[in-house]
Amino acid sequence: MRNVKRAVLVKPGSPLEIWERPTPSASGREVIVSVEMAGVCGTDHHLQSGDIELPNPMVLGHEAIGRIAELGSEVTTDAAGEPVQVGDLVYWQPLRPCYSCYACTILGDVSQCPNLVTFQLHQHADKPPVGAYTQYAWLPDRTAFFKVPADVPAEALIAFGCAMPTVLHALDRLGGIQYGQNVVVQGSGPVGLAATLLAHLAGAGSITVLGAPPQRLEMAKRLGATTTIDVTSTNEQERAATVKEITDGRGADVVIEAAGRIPAFTEGLPLVASNGKYVIIGLWGTPGTSPVEPRYLNNHNISVTGSNLTKPRHIYETVQVVRKHHRRFPLAEMVTHRFPLEQAQDALDAVGRGETLKAVIVP
Ligand SMILES: [Zn+2]
Ligand SMILES: [Zn+2]
CATH class of the missing domain: 3.40.50.720 (NAD(P)-binding Rossmann-like Domain)
Known part of the structure; x- marks a missing residue:
């Protein structure tokens, strides 16, 4: 058990609230990650304004980089088969398809899965948040996460977030x-x-x-x-x-x-x-x-x-693009604004005003 602070959208139009809650350890095929940077996306702004309606409350943040804090006993590799251990830097998006529906299996298109686990708290009230505006994020069973190689600067990667x-x-x-x-x-x-x-x-x-x-x-x-x-x-x-x-x-x-x-x-x-x-x-x-x-x-x-959302492969490919090109292009310079978790609302406001290239929350 650890107490975990998270920024919560209680209802559209209201400012984010900081909640602190005790959360259980990772078990089975779950992973808990200490969030280093959560990207702030225009979509987060639309979610807060109510343009996009999802059940509340929720913890926003669907693009993140962090270090593995706990591995469930059945997790030994990332989604590409790379061995992982506690302390490894990983990149993920908190959208977990069910892998057992028509879209996932027959269409082979997880972006159309009707059973996506996303960042709404009501789906898993007793767990750490799936969304990334938090100190520790919970990656449910079979969430696609990828190890970030040592030669990939975290800021160059989060610059392009989702x-x-x-x-x-x-x-x-x-x-x-x-x-x-x-x-x-x-x-x-x-x-x-x-x-x-x-x-x-x-x-x-x-x-x-x-x-x-x-x-x-x-x-x-x-x-x-x-x-x-x-x-x-x-x-x-x-x-x-x-x-x-x-x-x-x-x-x-x-x-x-x-x-x-x-x-x-x-x-x-x-x-x-x-x-x-x-x-x-x-x-x-x-x-x-x-x-x-x-x-x-x-x-x-x-x-x-x-073109809706992404497939896990595209998250992996992003790591490869950034790894190959971050020295040639000023990717890390795109991160122009950094906010602590307590100022997550300021981060959303800055993105809403269009004054950022890329804003990140650093819990
Ligand atoms: Zn986004
Ligand atoms: Zn599915």
Whole structure:
């Protein structure tokens, strides 16, 4: 038993509360991790505002790095078969599929599992939190966690939190980016920046990032953007004209929505070239509708793809991308704000105001 402090969202719209509760030890196939850094994601902000409705109370935080504090007696390796021991640094997302439903087994798509164990406290009231805004997090039986090699700086990895796994999943669903393709990224938060880096590593011919504020666009350039357009000082027509000009009048082969705003969808679709692809990532938690003329998609052979959450493989792949490229790109510099657990609310507010590249909570 240990007393564990956690930041709790009691109900939408109310500030996070710090609760301290005794929690039991890890047993069987469970793991308890001492959280070193919990990434603050725009989704956390949407959960607090009530845009995304989940049963409360909950402990937020779905991207984390920490050290193994306790291993259940049946856990000897991470999800990739790497031996682990107490004290190892690990990276995980607290979404545990059931592995025994139609989605998990027949579709092979755990992102559609209806029995996901997430960060809601009511699912496991007597355990440490599954969410990461806590001193110690509980990884239930079969949660996919991965050992972080010694040559991977924790900040370079948490910089992309859930964003890079999410984009890796989206690129899988899209069929990847081909050498020389023109790419437009809508949004310059962590998802947009991860998309920019991955498009660059994939060999995209041009990468145009539509976003704001200037420090995010500056980072986009350092990660491979060939053109950035500040959405606060341009209008939709001007941005469309610039994309046409860059792409010799054709439009983008791949448009990645990472803006999280409904008007971005309306703006993004006409930016797609004939036979091009549009993938929606950022609108995951944004309510609203947008008019689409179906024949436009038909006449231009446009594919529109959705991509929900991640698979464990994408968490593993993120570690590999960061391991290979953190010396070449300023990944750790993306972490611009650090907050102690007691100031978790300030962290959410800073992310809500869009003033961070990446904020983390350091319990
Ligand atoms: Zn997230
Ligand atoms: Zn399932």
